[in-house]
Amino acid sequence: MNKFDHKQNEQKWTQKWSETGVYDTPEIKDADAEKMYILDMFPYPSGAGLHVGHVEGYTATDILSRYNRMKGKHVMHPMGWDAFGLPSENYAIKTGIAPRINTDTAIETFTKQMNAVGLSYDWKREIGSHTEEYYKWTQWFFLFLYKKGLAYKKEAPVNWCESCKTSLANEQVIDGKCERCDNEVMQKNMNQWFFKITDYADRLIDGLKKVDWPESTKINQTNWIGRSEGAEVEFQIKNEELKVKIFTTRLDTIFGATFMVISPEHSLIKEITTNEYKHAVENYQNNAKKMTELERTSQKEKTGVFTGSYAVNPYNGKEIPIWVGDFVIATYGTGALMAVPAHDDRDFEFATKFGLNIIPVIDNGIEKLPSHEYGKLINSDEYNGLSSHDAFEKMITKAEKESFGNRKVNYKLRDWLVSRQRYWGCPIPVVYDPEGKPHLVEEKDLPVILPDDVEFLPTGESPLKYHKEFHRRVEEKYGKGWSPEVDTMDTFVDSSWYFLRFADTNNEKEFASKEKMDKWAPVDVYVGGAEHTVLHLMYSRFFTKVLFDNGFVNFDEPFMKLRHQGMILGEDSRKMSKRWGNVINPLDVVDQLGADTLRMYEMFMGPFDQMKPWSTTTIQGVRRFIDRVWNIITGENFIIADKDSIQKVEIELNKLIKKIGEDIEAFKFNTAVSEFMKFINFIEDQKMTKDQVNRFLLTIAPFAPFVAEELWFNINKFDGEFTKSNSIHSQKWPSFDSNLVQDLTVVIGVQINGKVRGEIEINIDDSDEVVKDKAITNENVAKWLESKEIKKFIYVKGKIVNIVI
RNA sequence: GCCGCGGUGGUGGAAUGGUAUACACGACGGACUUAAAAUCCGUUGCCUAAUAAGCUUGAGGGUUCGACUCCCUCCCGCGGCACCA
Numbered sequence: 001m002n003k004f005d006h007k008q009n010e011q012k013w014t015q016k017w018s019e020t021g022v023y024d025t026p027e028i029k030d031a032d033a034e035k036m037y038i039l040d041m042f043p044y045p046s047g048a049g050l051h052v053g054h055v056e057g058y059t060a061t062d063i064l065s066r067y068n069r070m071k072g073k074h075v076m077h078p079m080g081w082d083a084f085g086l087p088s089e090n091y092a093i094k095t096g097i098a099p100r101i102n103t104d105t106a107i108e109t110f111t112k113q114m115n116a117v118g119l120s121y122d123w124k125r126e127i128g129s130h131t132e133e134y135y136k137w138t139q140w141f142f143l144f145l146y147k148k149g150l151a152y153k154k155e156a157p158v159n160w161c162e163s164c165k166t167s168l169a170n171e172q173v174i175d176g177k178c179e180r181c182d183n184e185v186m187q188k189n190m191n192q193w194f195f196k197i198t199d200y201a202d203r204l205i206d207g208l209k210k211v212d213w214p215e216s217t218k219i220n221q222t223n224w225i226g227r228s229e230g231a232e233v234e235f236q237i238k239n240e241e242l243k244v245k246i247f248t249t250r251l252d253t254i255f256g257a258t259f260m261v262i263s264p265e266h267s268l269i270k271e272i273t274t275n276e277y278k279h280a281v282e283n284y285q286n287n288a289k290k291m292t293e294l295e296r297t298s299q300k301e302k303t304g305v306f307t308g309s310y311a312v313n314p315y316n317g318k319e320i321p322i323w324v325g326d327f328v329i330a331t332y333g334t335g336a337l338m339a340v341p342a343h344d345d346r347d348f349e350f351a352t353k354f355g356l357n358i359i360p361v362i363d364n365g366i367e368k369l370p371s372h373e374y375g376k377l378i379n380s381d382e383y384n385g386l387s388s389h390d391a392f393e394k395m396i397t398k399a400e401k402e403s404f405g406n407r408k409v410n411y412k413l414r415d416w417l418v419s420r421q422r423y424w425g426c427p428i429p430v431v432y433d434p435e436g437k438p439h440l441v442e443e444k445d446l447p448v449i450l451p452d453d454v455e456f457l458p459t460g461e462s463p464l465k466y467h468k469e470f471h472r473r474v475e476e477k478y479g480k481g482w483s484p485e486v487d488t489m490d491t492f493v494d495s496s497w498y499f500l501r502f503a504d505t506n507n508e509k510e511f512a513s514k515e516k517m518d519k520w521a522p523v524d525v526y527v528g529g530a531e532h533t534v535l536h537l538m539y540s541r542f543f544t545k546v547l548f549d550n551g552f553v554n555f556d557e558p559f560m561k562l563r564h565q566g567m568i569l570g571e572d573s574r575k576m577s578k579r580w581g582n583v584i585n586p587l588d589v590v591d592q593l594g595a596d597t598l599r600m601y602e603m604f605m606g607p608f609d610q611m612k613p614w615s616t617t618t619i620q621g622v623r624r625f626i627d628r629v630w631n632i633i634t635g636e637n638f639i640i641a642d643k644d645s646i647q648k649v650e651i652e653l654n655k656l657i658k659k660i661g662e663d664i665e666a667f668k669f670n671t672a673v674s675e676f677m678k679f680i681n682f683i684e685d686q687k688m689t690k691d692q693v694n695r696f697l698l699t700i701a702p703f704a705p706f707v708a709e710e711l712w713f714n715i716n717k718f719d720g721e722f723t724k725s726n727s728i729h730s731q732k733w734p735s736f737d738s739n740l741v742q743d744l745t746v747v748i749g750v751q752i753n754g755k756v757r758g759e760i761e762i763n764i765d766d767s768d769e770v771v772k773d774k775a776i777t778n779e780n781v782a783k784w785l786e787s788k789e790i791k792k793f794i795y796v797k798g799k800i801v802n803i804v805i
Numbered sequence: 806g807c808c809g810c811g812g813u814g815g816u817g818g819a820a821u822g823g824u825a826u827a828c829a830c831g832a833c834g835g836a837c838u839u840a841a842a843a844u845c846c847g848u849u850g851c852c853u854a855a856u857a858a859g860c861u862u863g864a865g866g867g868u869u870c871g872a873c874u875c876c877c878u879c880c881c882g883c884g885g886c887a888c889c890a
Contacts, residue, residue, distance in 0.1 A: 214810095215809080215810090216808090216809050216810060216884080216885080219808065219809060219885085220808090220809080220884095220885055220886080222808095223807090223808065223809095223885075223886060224885090224886075226886090226889065228889075228890085230890080246890080247889095247890065248890060249889095249890070250890080261890090296888095297887085297888065299888090302888085325888095326888090327888045327890095328888080328890080329888075329889065329890090331889095332889045332890080333889075333890065336890095337890045338890080339890085340890090344890070345806080345888090346888055346890080347890085349888095410889075410890090411889095412886090412889055530884080530885095533884095533885080534885085534886095604817090604818095604828085604829075605817070605818090606817060606818060607818085610810095610811085610818095611883080611884095612817070612818090613816095613817075615816080615817065615829095615830070617816095617830055617831070618816090618817065618829065618830045618831095619830095620830085621828095621829050621830055622829080624829095624844095625829085670817095670818075670819085670828090671818095671819070671827090671828085673828080673829090674818090674819075674827070674828035674829075675828085676828095677828055677829070678827080678828065681828090747824085748823090748824070749823080749824030750824085751823085751824080751870085751871070753870080753871090754869095754870065754871045754872095755871095756824050758824095759824065791870090792870060793870095794823095794870050794871080796823055796871095799823045799824095800823040800824070800871080801823095802823080802870050802871060803870090804870050804871095
């Protein structure tokens with residue numbers, strides 16, 4: 001058996017495709033031409049190079065892109081680099097190699113590897129978030145958001161690792177610990193820049209209705225935003241002019257409020273604490289301050305201290321003690337809550353520990369307290385007997401009328417902190433005057449250039465702080481005493497708009513022209529890992545909505561259809577990692593078995609979005625399949641003259657073409673590959689016409705572009721000259737004849753009382769009577785029917801017969 | 806704890822109301838070979854002498870002529886959020 005020479009062919013075709021521009025994005029001149037924007041989440045170019053997980057997602061979008069090009073759509077399928085980021089900076093600290101140098105090296109490697117896998121990117125549209133041409137516009141977005149009132153600076157607590165001497169992003173805090181050194185993360189107040197994403201909370205929830213995304217991703221985002229509807233109610237402090245405001249979603253339970261708890265950071269603590277309890281409260285506050293987030297949330301028991309003060313319930317005038325407890329979160333709601341121990345777990349725990357009253361006020365048929373279900377009110381004076389819902393309405397009406405409360409919606413979502421005390425990121429386009437007041441850099445002066453020659457000092461502070469030229473630039477322009485912002489932006493800012501830049505990569509006047517964005521955006525199909533279900537996807541949606549509101553784009557959701565690839569595990573079913581020694585390098589696979597094999601194997605492994613382990617034996621089977629395709633088609637006398645078209649082959653080929661098209665569109669690549677295998681099993685002892693072979697090759701071309709191109713070229717010759725227009729990847733997707741894909745005769749099962757007892761061959765148009773006759777006279781069926789009465793006869797057309805006896 | 810996804814042969818999986826186990830891997834038997842590899846042919850859910858009967862989609866119940874598929878209860882695994890009032 002001959003083998004497909006993957007090494008020689010892959011090298012040859014990669015070069016020819018690139019030279020002839022087979023994958024260039026077409027210019028849309030014809031306004032009616034249907035466009036298709038297919039995008040992968042752009043990768044961080046790490047020194048480790050491409051891994052098999054990348055290849056899975058990229059192969060899927062590649063198949064989709066090739067298929068849609070063949071379907072005559074104008075496809076844009078670009079690739080770029082999310083190049084700023086911490087790993088490169090850490091590597092630089094360790095080795096002294098500047099981030100720009102190791103990043104560019106990694107990009108070169110990635111590009112080579114992607115080409116080796118046969119990915120059909122339009123490299124003419126390549127972008128990198130670390131280039132001046134790109135980050136000029138990232139800075140422009142900062143100015144834009146500021147001008148729209150959506151960027152502001154304030155002092156706020158940030159995650160701080162004392163050992164690394166740096167602030168950390170939320171996503172770099174794993175279970176309360178620093179991801180790099182495993183030290184517990186502290187909260188530290190710093191003056192930081194924020195984007196006001198909370199203004200868009202409701203629209204970020206509502207917009208999810210109109211996109212085709214995995215349900216779990218939508219739910220994750222909705223939960224992250226954490227909208228909850230309730231009420232704010234003010235409680236008067238007994239014997240004081242002060243009021244404490246609480247937030248509750250269960251106003252209906254307010255008659256069951258037997259105490260109040262406020263967070264240790266609450267601003268009123270000083271004023272309401274009585275002398276008797278002052279010492280204890282201050283102690284408690286100091287303790288809370290010292291604790292890390294992790295210590296505070298992982299305490300087994302509730303803790304708290306009494307302030308000595310009482311709050312007056314506005315509904316019944318009852319006085320309830322005010323406690324301080326660290327389970328109350330200062331930044332959520334009002335930082336104070338009314339505790340209803342009969343109907344809330346935490347309040348119940350707290351009340352039990354400190355011997356506070358527990359009064360049930362909801363009858364929901366559950367004996368055991370605490371009970372959360374809604375029900376009818378009890379122990380609630382004039383509200384007794386009302387449903388929870390009606391009571392809420394009546395109570396809120398009273399509160400609004402007497403102005404001690406109002407309806408309120410709260411969100412878990414916080415504004416987006418974008419300042420990072422790091423070097424390898426996009427500089428924030430802000431300068432400070434001698435008084436320390438911030439001023440925006442003017443648009444015409446962008447970009448604020450990130451210097452390359454920084455020193456990495458062991459202090460952990462932003463290296464830009466000590467870069468003399470970076471400061472001198474500002475003083476020269478603005479005057480003595482002026483200084484630059486030395487923090488850089490979160491890399492998620494870079495990736496919040498990159499998909500728009502692809503539409504117009506060389507634009508020097510705008511981040512992208514409206515005309516080109518209208519043509520290409522939004523992204524039609526977006527593929528990437530499930531680890532981005534919240535942050536990147538939500539930030540991009542936020543940016544898009546701001547642009548929509550300001551007339552830059554005519555859509556307000558950036559990614560219409562989204563799919564996540566499942567993680568590929570090591571052969572031992574563990575996550576691939578150096579530690580387990582189970583890492584598969586896709587380039588080794590390309591070298592040994594070829595790119596077509598790697599691509600088809602990764603598609604064959606299982607459902608696209610599911611986690612699945614690598615198998616070095618199963619992939620051999622896929623290589624065998626590629627070799628069989630090669631052997632059969634190059635075999636002597638396999639291809640027969642056109643006039644002798646074989647009907648049997650024609651039917652199977654038409655079915656194949658139909659099924660593959662459907663599977664690609666449904667992201668069911670695993671079943672598509674098995675269909676190809678079935679077809680090859682079938683065709684082995686058949687012959688095909690040249691036209692049939694061509695149509696088969698066209699169908700498999702998106703999956704195995706190298707072997708398909710080689711066979712296509714060998715069969716069709718083209719006078720030995722390869723051009724863009726005679727590439728198999730420039731051809732039309734074959735059509736199928738719907739009359740041929742419908743079987744005329746089928747074999748169906750005959751069941752008796754639901755158990756299959758025999759099978760019969762029927763004509764698809766056979767009448768019920770004919771089928772019944774065939775069924776009951778069938779040998780295997782007849783013996784079960786002897787001396788039995790047929791109670792019911794069911795025939796589902798072309799599917800099954802069931803006889804009830 | 807809450808929310809979501811999943812559980813099918815020895816293994817990855819197919820089938821989303823109609824013949825469960827397609828396709829592939831592995832295993833076993835055979836051909837070719839001095840031999841091995843490669844390749845090719847056959848068998849392969851369990852039980853069984855059997856191509857007979859019976860059993861089988863995490864467990865139990867229900868709806869239906871018919872359930873991997875729909876409904877209820879429970880168990881297990883994975884992911885996300887997590888003292889959010």
